[in-house]
Amino acid sequence: MKSAIVLGAGMAGVSSALALLDRGWSVVLVDRKAPGQETSYGNAGIIQAEAVEPYAMPRAIGDLFSIASGRTNDVLYSFRELPFHVSSLMRYWWHSAPVRHRAAGAAWATLIARATGTHAPLIERAGAGNLVRKGGFHMLLRSEASLAEAIGDAERKKSIYGTNFRTVTAAGMRQAEPALKQGGVGGIQWLDSWTVSDPGGLVAAYAALFERHGGRFLHGNAGTLRRAGAGWAADTGDGAVEAAHAVVTLGPWSTSTLRRFGHRFPMVHKRGYHAHYRAPQSLNAPVMDSDNGYLLLPMLAGTRITTGAHIARIGVPPAYLQLARAERAAADLFDIGSRIEDTPWQGTRPCMPDMLPVIGPSSREKGLWLNFGHGHQGFTLGPASAEALVAMMSGETPPVDTRPFRPDRY
Ligand SMILES: Cc1cc2nc3c(=O)[nH]c(=O)nc-3n(C[C@H](O)[C@H](O)[C@H](O)COP(=O)(O)OP(=O)(O)OC[C@H]3O[C@@H](n4cnc5c(N)ncnc54)[C@H](O)[C@@H]3O)c2cc1C
Incomplete structure (x- = not known):
């Protein structure tokens, strides 16, 4: 054998x-x-x-400026960590x-x-099967410009890969997710993905x-x-x-x-953080607040917020800036309630x-x-x-x- x-x-x-x-x-x-x-x-x-x-890796000058100036919540670089990542990041940039x-x-x-x-x-x-929901998830956009960009990108992916989506108005977003306080300017529902x-x-x-x-x-x-x-x-x-x-x-x-x-x-070690919250009302499915670089997720353990990427080696002390920003951005979308754990979770996306x-x-x-x-x-x-x-x-x-x-x- x-x-x-x-x-x-x-x-x-x-x-x-x-x-x-x-x-x-x-x-x-x-x-x-x-x-x-x-x-x-x-x-x-x-x-x-x-x-x-x-x-x-973003290559547009505007995106790079947002990253360098710390304006985006998608990715966080700390100068002390950069020397350990330069070579992998340069290759990532090239690819x-x-x-x-x-x-x-x-x-x-x-x-x-x-x-x-x-x-x-x-x-x-x-x-x-009780852990899996097959209805997709919503990507909520906060500005007309980012909505137009997201729809253009989704249409491109549909034409190349057949990825199914539908556009959703702000009212439609609230209808699908009544626990949201607002639906942004609307968004996209990805239809083929499953959520756990x-x-x-x-x-x-x-x-x-x-x-x-x-x-x-x-x-x-x-x-x-x-x-x-x-x-x-x-x-x-x-x-x-x-x-x-x-x-x-x-x-x-x-x-x-x-x-x-x-x-x-x-x-490339792309760390992410999460925390759970005692939200008084649950979402039906995940909502990605794309312009603010985080996801709101209905989990068995509570409502989970996950963050974007912090470029950091395993073992380097945590930086909770992205999670704090996500909590602030989430406040006008959804009543997240209080945190369940004292210390947020951290883990590393293993990226080649x-x-x-x-x-x-x-x-x-x-x-x-x-x-x-x-x-x-x-x-x-x-x-x-x-x-x-x-x-x-x-x-x-x-x-x-x-x-x-x-x-x-x-
Ligand atoms: C915030 C965040 C959100 C994400 N969201 C998604 C998502 O929605 N969908 C998606 O597809 N992916 C998502 N990812 C990425 C995904 O989680 C990872 O790509 C995936 O979990 C990697 O799985 P793995 O089995 O390779 O590694 P791991 O799950 O890390 O498993 C590696 C295992 O190795 C064990 N191990 C390590 N060292 C030793 C040792 N010396 N001896 C014995 N055992 C050891 C560890 O204990 C661990 O169990 C996300 C990642 C993060 C951080």
Whole structure:
């Protein structure tokens, strides 16, 4: 029987472990925490069928000025952190040029197109349908100019990728979401995306499905991964485990772990924050306040606000400026109520400079496989990228062209 140790039990790892198990592999899934407790817990929980293009770095002078002067809430740079990110950011900038972004988008869209279709059977088999809502979400705009720009962009995406949306008036926005105090100048409803009321809970439900079908989940440290003969070993709470193959699905921790094996992957660490609130009335579905760079999300734990990106290495102290701005902007849209937790959550979107995930065999070590770097959409892309990886590991033709995701491009 083919065997694998999957390191990291976020959406990417749990999906990979399940996909291997479904093909008859013997699989041990290892994480230092319970499944779905890190980035895959704290995100906005949207299975983003509308995210047909990866998130490019702004290149227009006006946008750059807004970032440099701290006027936008989408992204926060701190000067002290910049030296650690210059090289990855320069590569990100280069890849974000329109012609390269178009090429990345073409590859990315093949995975996004499979996102809801690959989640659907897992949701059903895991009995997690109660966590998932299939009605899309609203993007609310605050000015006529940004509304016109958003509609133009949505029409372009519909014509290229077939992404379904409808425009919504301010009154329509309030009708759909009666808890809103106002509907801005109107907005867009993305129709194909699914929203999850407990993202970590969905990952935990997939992990429980994995265990019910004979997979083993063990607590352990990925830092102990090592060669064992022709295969691999790692230490866990149940002792050392061995397998012929190892899969690294450690999200933002993947690059540091892989350095031990000679890999030097660059990564742009885009931190995000969230907090929960005791809103007296709940939203029906997420609302993105696009002009203010945050999302309002009805979660089981309360109304969640998630922020844009703070460029910061893992471990660097938090900066709550974006969350504070989001709270202020939200106040005239929605009664968020008081904060539930004292300390906001933080987590890191693992972004590759060319905006594409790394999926495939290590170029340095036989039997070592990689599946990380899904950036802003790893919760969406877990099952679709697992499907591609596992086909490669099984010697079959993947359902998408995996060449753009090859690890050896770095
Ligand atoms: C604020 C925010 C909002 C977002 N919203 C969305 C969204 O709406 N939709 C979407 O698709 N994506 C969203 N994302 C992105 C998404 O959350 C990530 O791309 C995705 O969760 C990455 O999943 P992963 O499995 O690769 O990593 P993770 O979920 O981080 O999993 C990695 C795992 O590795 C484990 N690990 C790390 N080091 C070790 C070690 N040494 N030993 C053992 N285990 C270890 C961790 O404990 C963790 O469980 C958002 C991200 C943020 C920050």
